[in-house]
Amino acid sequence: MVTTWPPGFPVLQEGAERFAANIRAMSNGRLEIKVYAGGELIPALQVFEAVSQGTVEMGHGSAYYWAGKVPEAQFFSTVPFGMTALGMNSWLYDGGGLELWREVYKPFHVIPFPLGNTGVQMGGWFNKEINSVDDLQGLKMRIPGLGGKVLAKAGGNPVLLAGSEVYSALERNTIDATEWIGPYHDERLGLYRAAEHYYYPGWHEPGTVLELTVNERAWNSLPPDLQAIVANAAQAENLAMLAEMEHKNAEALQILKARDDITIAPFPDDVLQRLKALSDETLVEEAEKNPKFKRVFDAYQAFRQKDADWSQISERTYLNLEPAQ
Amino acid sequence: MVTTWPPGFPVLQEGAERFAANIRAMSNGRLEIKVYAGGELIPALQVFEAVSQGTVEMGHGSAYYWAGKVPEAQFFSTVPFGMTALGMNSWLYDGGGLELWREVYKPFHVIPFPLGNTGVQMGGWFNKEINSVDDLQGLKMRIPGLGGKVLAKAGGNPVLLAGSEVYSALERNTIDATEWIGPYHDERLGLYRAAEHYYYPGWHEPGTVLELTVNERAWNSLPPDLQAIVANAAQAENLAMLAEMEHKNAEALQILKARDDITIAPFPDDVLQRLKALSDETLVEEAEKNPKFKRVFDAYQAFRQKDADWSQISERTYLNLEPAQ
Structure with missing residues (x-):
């Protein structure tokens, strides 16, 4: 697995390595993933291409890095004024988003999985x-x-x-x-x-989704139990990175507020x-x-409009009860 | 595994069954979990006791159901005006919450894992x-x-x-x-x-956490790979249920708004x-x-105050950009 992150990059590279360690533990060592940071084996921005061609078997990055090749992939990472992590996970796992993402990557022989989220970024x-x-x-x-x-x-x-x-x-x-x-x-x-x-x-970047990409042939070579292990590990780590980002950001904000x-x-x-x-x-x-871009945009918007209605009366109304600092 | 939900209860009982199916797939059938709904084997409100005594090996429910026995456990499900799903996951997975939860359940020989979240409920x-x-x-x-x-x-x-x-x-x-x-x-x-x-x-109930409870002896009888499989499956399903709740609530809101x-x-x-x-x-x-209640309350509050500061300038500010309906 090659990533787009610098060696030791907090949360993101660390999360990719934890994902590999979890797979090793679950498979009792049957599936051993070697994780390389950006530039160690493949330049960061060539991760998708390397997974597509089978030079490597897995990648970790974010879909908007390949916008030059697959513009519509940006909806599977983040777009300006787009959905937050909750909306993205809801769309991807339950609203048809992941199926659409798989279709978009299919011609490249790449299978995507959500694997991490930064949460709402700073301006x-x-x-x-x-x-x-x-x-x-x-x-x-x-x-x-x-x-x-x-x-x-x-x-x-x-x-x-x-x-x-x-x-x-x-x-x-x-x-x-x-x-x-x-x-x-x-x-x-x-x-x-x-x-x-x-x-x-x-x-x-209101809720940037990070992605695991798997070369199709490498995926198909795995028996069903190891496929299930990879899919579950990705989903578990998706949440782990978001949880860690939220906590580390909250702590760092206190440090910055004190300056x-x-x-x-x-x-x-x-x-x-x-x-x-x-x-x-x-x-x-x-x-x-670009009709391909339009197709994903339309699906994203249709989901987003419903989600925004609900988000307003749930998360937004609730968060607004907290007194301003 | 016994749950506190009615048979076929959408998202929650369904999620418990999907969790079991994922474990079966990942373990290639080595770990087979039979899921019983509330009342099928054990009355819903006796799930914790049954797991504690080893009558059953696993339970699915929410920690506030055992408030009579373990009042401080309520902080691991939800409390009025408490944290939302994002804050709870952040506390549990990265902020020391889960370690504290394990300490609280330790005298009962029960090991807890977060396994699902309802998101912000309605009033x-x-x-x-x-x-x-x-x-x-x-x-x-x-x-x-x-x-x-x-x-x-x-x-x-x-x-x-x-x-x-x-x-x-x-x-x-x-x-x-x-x-x-x-x-x-x-x-x-x-x-x-x-x-x-x-x-x-x-x-x-601003972000009710659902729980997997595992009898300590049953847990210790599992080899490390099956323990890792159970832990990852719980974490993956924790996110799956939240994502599904968000989507299904958004769709149902449209139906209700049309009335x-x-x-x-x-x-x-x-x-x-x-x-x-x-x-x-x-x-x-x-x-x-109750000093035990106070100990968990203090830890919850300390985390919550930091998280609220960050949540205000991230999620809250961002969600407030959406025009009101």
């Missing part, structure tokens, strides 16, 4: 206050994928940078802003030393409403260009 | 509008456990009724109101025919604030009476 670190949509004009921000397209529509300047370059680019003002993950990973990367304004929420050299604030409402309108526009444009 | 069905705290005075409502104690403090009259009696009691006005689960189970039970006011949110003979509304703010104050008071009183 990112900015070297100036964002008080209105005007403050996004010309803003050089590290933000990949659909989020970057939306920022460009809003007048910003999205920049592609590998994770390893993010800190120094922000610290040297080569960029004005960057998104990363959430309080835990952001604190570990020291981003609070490179910019002083920390905004929420992560509108561009008096940064501010932690929500984006202004009108900025979020503008980004939301532009996100909707971006998805519709992509769908008009 | 219930009422035969009159609830416009203020005054409307709770003398209200005869089926609501068990801590929720019932809170209602009593608010001037209401909590009534204990088995699930099988709920519908007819409400329909015949023997009771004025009842809580049940969420739109899916409530719709199936036909409660919309017995009362016309459907309130949210389920302040008394013009019921109203679906939030409890008034002052009612919720009053119930919250009384819930806090109830938990503090229980803690003063």
